[in-house]
Amino acid sequence: MQNKRSQMEIMGLVIIVILVAIGMLFAIQFLLKKPVGRETAAVKESTLAANFLNTMLSTTTDCFDRNVRELLQDCALTGGATNCFGMSSCDYAADQIDMMLEDTLGKWNKDYYFTISGAPDVEKIKFGEECKYCEREAKIHPVPVRPGFEISLMLEIYG
Amino acid sequence: MRHKAQIKMFETMAVLVIFFFLLVGGAAFYFQIQKSSMQREIDKQQQLIAFQVVQKALFLPELDCSFVSIQKDNCFDKLKVKQLSLLLNDPENEDFFIDYFNVFGFADIKVTQIYPRVNQTFVYTLYKNIPDDYSSIISTQSPVLLFDAVENRYDFGIVEVDVYAE
Numbered sequence: 001m002q003n004k005r006s007q008m009e010i011m012g013l014v015i016i017v018i019l020v021a022i023g024m025l026f027a028i029q030f031l032l033k034k035p036v037g038r039e040t041a042a043v044k045e046s047t048l049a050a051n052f053l054n055t056m057l058s059t060t061t062d063c064f065d066r067n068v069r070e071l072l073q074d075c076a077l078t079g080g081a082t083n084c085f086g087m088s089s090c091d092y093a094a095d096q097i098d099m100m101l102e103d104t105l106g107k108w109n110k111d112y113y114f115t116i117s118g119a120p121d122v123e124k125i126k127f128g129e130e131c132k133y134c135e136r137e138a139k140i141h142p143v144p145v146r147p148g149f150e151i152s153l154m155l156e157i158y159g
Numbered sequence: 160m161r162h163k164a165q166i167k168m169f170e171t172m173a174v175l176v177i178f179f180f181l182l183v184g185g186a187a188f189y190f191q192i193q194k195s196s197m198q199r200e201i202d203k204q205q206q207l208i209a210f211q212v213v214q215k216a217l218f219l220p221e222l223d224c225s226f227v228s229i230q231k232d233n234c235f236d237k238l239k240v241k242q243l244s245l246l247l248n249d250p251e252n253e254d255f256f257i258d259y260f261n262v263f264g265f266a267d268i269k270v271t272q273i274y275p276r277v278n279q280t281f282v283y284t285l286y287k288n289i290p291d292d293y294s295s296i297i298s299t300q301s302p303v304l305l306f307d308a309v310e311n312r313y314d315f316g317i318v319e320v321d322v323y324a325e
Contacts, residue, residue, distance in 0.1 A: 028192065040206040048301060051217075054233050055302040059274060060312035067313065096274070100315055103273045104302055 038159070042137055045110075045157045049139035053153055056100050057143065063092055069143055071096075072153075076119035076145045094125045101127050111158040118151030134158040208264075209297035209322035216268050216285070216320055217301060219243075224306040234304040235316070237281065240270050244283040256288075265290045265323040272305055274315035281305065281316070293323040 057069040063084035066074075071093035074081065080088030087095070097114070105112045105128075113128040138156040145151060217233065221243055224234035246252055247259060263286050272281035298321050305316040 040203065040210060044210060044299060051233055052302045055304050055315055058231075058234075058304055058313050059315040062275065065312060099276065100274055100302075103276075104300070104317060108300060 041159055042135075045137035045159060046139065048110075049137055049155045049157050050141075052100075052104065053139055053141040053155055056097060057141065057153070059096075059100070061092070061096050063089070068093055068096060072116065072122055072143060072151060073145050076122050076149075076151050079121045090121050090124070097125065098127055105157065113156040113158075115154050116151055117154070118149075119145070122151050128156075130156070131158050205295065205297060205322075205324045208324075209299060209320070212263055212266050212268075212322050213299045213301060213318070213320045215262055216318055217303065224304070231304070231306070233302075234306055234313070235270060235318075236306045236308060237314075238308055240283050240285065240305070244270075244285050247286050248284065259286055260288060263288070265293065265325065267319075267321040267323075269319045270303070270305070270316055271319065272314050272316045281314070290323055290325055293325055295324045297322045297324065 057072075058067055060067050061071060061084075063071065063082065066082075071082070071084070071089045075088070075090035075093055078089075080090035082089040084092035101112065101114060111128065111131065111134070113130045114126065116122040116125050136156045136158050138154060141153045141155075142150050143153065222235040222239045224231040224236050246255055265288050267287045267289060268285040270281075270283050270285055298319065300317050300319050303316050303318050305314040306312075307314060
């Protein structure tokens with residue numbers, strides 16, 4: 001009777017050891033399958049977002065040779081008074097920004113979300129889809145319109 | 160008595176076989192983990208090297224847009240890009256090419272204008288050195304301003320860098 005009870009206890013211990021071993025194997029496998037170089041990818045995406053905003057704002061457009069920054073400032077201040085080929089400066093700026101986003105991040109199959117905040121007319125300019133639970137790298141670029149009044153461009157790139 | 164000794168010997172041998180079996184299994188498992196962690200480390204280093212090459216390409220003083228010693232961020236002068244590309248792709252300038260090999264190593268660096276969409280003829284290969292044998296290519300793109308000194312305007316371009324890992 002005593003012998004049988006001991007055997008049962010040993011069996012129980014063996015089952016526990018097997019379960020722990022299986023659990024550890026799963027944990028090791030999970031650790032080994034972690035994406036490689038996520039830190040580097042995050043730095044790359046952050047640099048990409050910053051470079052995109054910086055480059056895009058200084059790009060000269062065909063609308064009176066104004067750059068995108070000047071068009072957005074005009075949009076925020078006047079609601080788009082400048083006429084660019086029959087479009088308001090807001091619509092024209094949005095059109096050009098969309099083109100640049102599509103020819104870069106869109107072509108490279110990167111998910112992004114571009115928004116502008118700070119004035120009602122520029123807040124209508126939004127591109128991409130927001131993903132609340134995705135890993136992201138975001139950059140915010142403030143653009144002064146006049147003293148005490150600035151708009152902020154934000155670009156989120158999802159990893 | 161002899162029969163008992165034989166059983167004892169078989170028992171010892173069985174224990175030894177199981178012991179060595181476990182030892183070999185454990186060692187194989189350990190080396191597999193070491194191998195994959197080393198591979199991860201190598202991949203991480205290659206990604207870092209690729210990122211360094213991109214940064215070096217973006218901050219080449221030979222291509223910057225400077226006005227009265229003030230440098231504009233993230234900008235290439237189109238005329239300088241064109242001239243450097245011609246110099247680096249000329250087979251007679253081998254010494255020049257070797258100097259840049261110390262900076263970029265095995266890589267392919269291309270500058271392309273993407274905006275305005277009309278007149279998109281500005282595509283230049285700045286540097287190209289592809290090894291005969293490579294294990295992977297790490298591609299990185301970055302937007303860059305392209306200053307047109309003739310028209311006095313800034314166009315939107317991209318720098319594409321492919322780094323070859325041996």
